[in-house]
Amino acid sequence: MSKLAYLGPQGTFCEAALRLLEPDAERLPCANVGAALDAARDGEADGAVVPLENSVEGAITQTLDELAGGRALHITGEWLLPVEFSLLVRPGTELAQIKRVLTHPAAHTQCRGFIEREMPGAVVIAASSTAAAAQEVASPGSPYDAAISPAIAGEYYGLDAIASDIGDRSDTVTRFIKVNRPGRLPEPTGADRTSLVAFLRDDHPGALLEMLSEFAVRGVNLTRIESRPTGDGIGRYFFHFDFEGHIADARVGEAVAGLHRLCDDLRFLGSYPRADRVATQIKEGTADPDFAEAAEWLGKIRAGLA
Ligand SMILES: O=C(O)C(=O)Cc1ccccc1
Secondary structure, three states, X not given: OOEEEEEOOOOOHHHHHHHHHOOOOXXXXXXXXXXXXXXXXXXXXXXXXXXXXXXXXXXXXXXXXXXXXXXXXXXXXXXXXXXXXXXXXXXXXOHHHOOEEEEOHHHHHHOHHHHHHHOOOOEEEEOOOHHHHHHHHHOOOOOOOEEEEOHHHHHHHOOEEEEEOOOOOOOOEEEEEEEEOOOOOOOOOOOEEXXXXXXXXXXXXXXXXXXXXXXXXXXXXXXXXXXXXXXXXXXXXXXXXXXXXXXXXXXXXXXXXXXXXXXXXXXXXXXXXXXXXXXXXXXXXXXXXXXXXXXXXXXXXXXXXX
């Protein structure tokens, strides 16, 4: 049975994702995303499940930064799950009494409308996860009045939901990923995604365009691009890319090799089946046989045979 670390404690959205999609796995709750990834790196767990991005709020930046640094991990799977937020309080607390609300920053930004409308005077404080917020609110003498969390966290920690489905949009989905220590890659399925992190060699006009061209000329469709500060001063960035296809595909392999020539450091983050199972559309002239035929043709030219 595999043991998977996740953003805990019990009751997070991350745990719900894990329970749903790997019901037989042993679960290891961790205090934050970094600790979950380290448990996978150190072998304390076989892998980790962490949130990566949200359809409203965008990236979970802690996850992006943790994957870009430290010992390499590979994404081996992804899942898209709807999230629904509840306002949890100790029994007896009323909406009008709420002054201090605790939750994960990604939940805060997705419930801004409700907070402004229903609790305009409340201060929102960041917690490491939605369930950590609920656990804290439930603890004796807590200075916080409410947590924004999944409803199930209320059941675990003995809190009441005084409002449900408080997100600004009802169709919000979160993308969770499973990571493992580098090893055998998942087989190509025809509906795959590849992720990597690119650190530019030097800053010059058109540097980003040069990277994008490696994808464009080979017909590789990007599905996400994100710049993150390197920490080495204003204006210094590295880039996260997600794109369609598997590293085993010729066009993807060649695009990644092209990026490798352009970059100081290129970190491969994995090729894995897409959660939505949408098959990759292959542009004319960019299928594997097209690359093989072109290589054969070039070989003949070089050998003086054509
Ligand atoms: O804190 C959690 O429960 C998480 O799993 C992270 C998160 C927070 C808000 C929306 C989606 C995921």
